[in-house]
Amino acid sequence: MLLRFSHHLRHSPPLYAMARAVTCVTHPTHFCPASDRAISPGISLLKSPLFRRSFHALARCRNEGTRSLASGVRAEQREYFKARRRRAHKNKEKEMQLRVDICLEENLPDDPEILSVAELLRLNAPMVMKLALDGLESPRYKTRDTAISSIGGFDSVELSILLCNDEFIRKLNKEWRDEDHATDVLSMSQHIPELKIPILMLGDIVISVETAARQAEERGHTLLDEIRILMIHGLLHLLGFDHEISEEAEEEMEREEEILLKSVGWKGKGLIKNACDAETNLNSNFHQNSSDDRKKEGSLRFYKPKFSYIFCDMDGTLLNSKSQISSTTVNALREASSRGVKIVIATGKARPAVLDIFKMVDLAGKDGIVSEFSPGVFLQGLLVYGRQGREIFRSNLDPNVCREACIYSLESKVPLIAFCEGRCLTLFHDPLVDSLHTIYHEPKAEVMPSVEHLLASADIQKMIFLDTTEKVAGTLRPYWSDATKGRATVVQAVPDMLEIVPLGTSKGNGVKVLLDHLGVTAKEIMAIGDGENDMEMLELASLGIALSNGSEKTKAVANVIGLSNDEDGVADAIYRYAF
Numbered sequence: 001m002l003l004r005f006s007h008h009l010r011h012s013p014p015l016y017a018m019a020r021a022v023t024c025v026t027h028p029t030h031f032c033p034a035s036d037r038a039i040s041p042g043i044s045l046l047k048s049p050l051f052r053r054s055f056h057a058l059a060r061c062r063n064e065g066t067r068s069l070a071s072g073v074r075a076e077q078r079e080y081f082k083a084r085r086r087r088a089h090k091n092k093e094k095e096m097q098l099r100v101d102i103c104l105e106e107n108l109p110d111d112p113e114i115l116s117v118a119e120l121l122r123l124n125a126p127m128v129m130k131l132a133l134d135g136l137e138s139p140r141y142k143t144r145d146t147a148i149s150s151i152g153g154f155d156s157v158e159l160s161i162l163l164c165n166d167e168f169i170r171k172l173n174k175e176w177r178d179e180d181h182a183t184d185v186l187s188m189s190q191h192i193p194e195l196k197i198p199i200l201m202l203g204d205i206v207i208s209v210e211t212a213a214r215q216a217e218e219r220g221h222t223l224l225d226e227i228r229i230l231m232i233h234g235l236l237h238l239l240g241f242d243h244e245i246s247e248e249a250e251e252e253m254e255r256e257e258e259i260l261l262k263s264v265g266w267k268g269k270g271l272i273k274n275a276c277d278a279e280t281n282l283n284s285n286f287h288q289n290s291s292d293d294r295k296k297e298g299s300l301r302f303y304k305p306k307f308s309y310i311f312c313d314m315d316g317t318l319l320n321s322k323s324q325i326s327s328t329t330v331n332a333l334r335e336a337s338s339r340g341v342k343i344v345i346a347t348g349k350a351r352p353a354v355l356d357i358f359k360m361v362d363l364a365g366k367d368g369i370v371s372e373f374s375p376g377v378f379l380q381g382l383l384v385y386g387r388q389g390r391e392i393f394r395s396n397l398d399p400n401v402c403r404e405a406c407i408y409s410l411e412s413k414v415p416l417i418a419f420c421e422g423r424c425l426t427l428f429h430d431p432l433v434d435s436l437h438t439i440y441h442e443p444k445a446e447v448m449p450s451v452e453h454l455l456a457s458a459d460i461q462k463m464i465f466l467d468t469t470e471k472v473a474g475t476l477r478p479y480w481s482d483a484t485k486g487r488a489t490v491v492q493a494v495p496d497m498l499e500i501v502p503l504g505t506s507k508g509n510g511v512k513v514l515l516d517h518l519g520v521t522a523k524e525i526m527a528i529g530d531g532e533n534d535m536e537m538l539e540l541a542s543l544g545i546a547l548s549n550g551s552e553k554t555k556a557v558a559n560v561i562g563l564s565n566d567e568d569g570v571a572d573a574i575y576r577y578a579f
Helices: 112-134 166-177 209-219 223-238 247-263 271-284 286-296 314-318 327-338 351-360 399-412 431-438 451-457 469-483 507-518 532-540 552-557 569-578
Strands: 009-021 055-058 068-080 097-105 156-164 185-189 199-208 309-312 342-345 376-378 383-385 391-394 416-420 423-426 462-466 488-491 497-502 525-529 543-547 560-562
Touching: 097 112, 112 156, 112 223, 112 247, 112 327, 156 223, 166 185, 166 199, 166 209, 185 223, 199 209, 199 223, 209 223, 223 247, 309 314, 309 569, 314 525, 314 569, 327 342, 327 569, 342 376, 351 376, 376 507, 383 507, 391 507, 399 416, 399 451, 399 462, 423 431, 423 451, 431 462, 462 469, 469 488, 469 497, 507 532, 525 532, 525 569, 532 543, 532 552, 543 552, 543 569, 560 569
Parallel strands: 009 055, 097 156, 156 199, 309 342, 309 525, 525 543, 543 560
Antiparallel strands: 009 068, 055 185, 185 199, 376 383, 383 391, 416 423, 416 462, 462 497, 488 497
């Protein structure tokens, strides 16, 4: 849980603090989450008066249209009130621990977007910090302050990130830099080389969410993108980079920003590069910009959802490799729903299977994401439910194709399952048939005594052959693509299953039927999938996202390639693109 931080300050004897300013310009980046295993759940800013502090800021210069320097600013040393710090525990395997504390200043509103950004920083910051630390001993740095030259002797590394409002950072900016306006980021070092302790305390990065939100809007990217860029820049200053001391130093820091952005998959230019590129434009438009900035200061703007609907596949997409919805994805789905975004499942699964899966994570039912009364696209678009969960479209498989598939299954001993709305039928027991129920949560297959009994039991929407990945690709798919030509279509959602569906139908067609029924345009939807059966849906959507574990054909038609289903790719896509 994120704790609120009260910004009471305690006065200590004065010291000299160096501060510099440069106009801040950024461009969009992309998000790539990291594991939070090394992150302590404690979230606070805990400081000691023993540690010297020096600030560095990247700020929009309110009084000049060009870069300005403010050095030698005398200020009083400050200390945040402290809570009891946990003692650092040495890792038995001598693996260095990374701790990143995220804190929210108490006057920030309880806005869902701020909480989402803070949570994602908990995921991002440790990985970025590790990448930056790993490169410290590189011989390519000639201008970096080497006070932190090697991390081999430390048991842990600690960093604090505080998200605050304009008023809070304005006061810090005034007291430390004698500049009475809000800025975007302040960073202060806590490292003293002379102190031989097992903890490398990097220091603090203080970011104004209000200033970051305005800058994000101006640059055309998200608040999360802007805050991540500011975090990287502040982190590099804590590690001894300083682009103000010389042109060579600026080039080195600019290059390191770009390296870190690319290493974690965040595309776009670093802060310094953007500042240089935009300096001329900022000068020419300075008077208007300064007026606008003063007018906007303190006015926090957050972003409404970009899409009304998110259409999402299940297997290989919403579900991880264990056929589960992760807690991170659950939180992302709830976040989207709380903002008014409707989640629509578009899957090859039967509706009962989807309901069972969502029940496991408490997302099914009247107040959940899916229910018997919510719209959805099931069985590869062969069954579509609209408002109030009522059936609006159904397509059945050619009975002759069904008969041929059943005979082939018996003769070749290849397991086959027939899907009949909410039922699954088969001709003999097989572990692969059982796995469809135990692993994929489909209805438990009923064994029919004969082909005729199976065909007479109900209308069949689709059939699935189950075998090894090699046999599906090398034998089943070529055979049935030819055998059903002009009568049915073969598709694949997962490598070890081959689906036979009615001719002219697809998941994408089912999505179109539902959109027409709801009166929703394709521009209003974002779609996420991984399999070839998702291709049409991704092409139809305003933004189509293929997860990295998906097929190459699917990734080729997508607008964006996201993280894998085992890396919470759906959650990543929601936080990154939906708002």
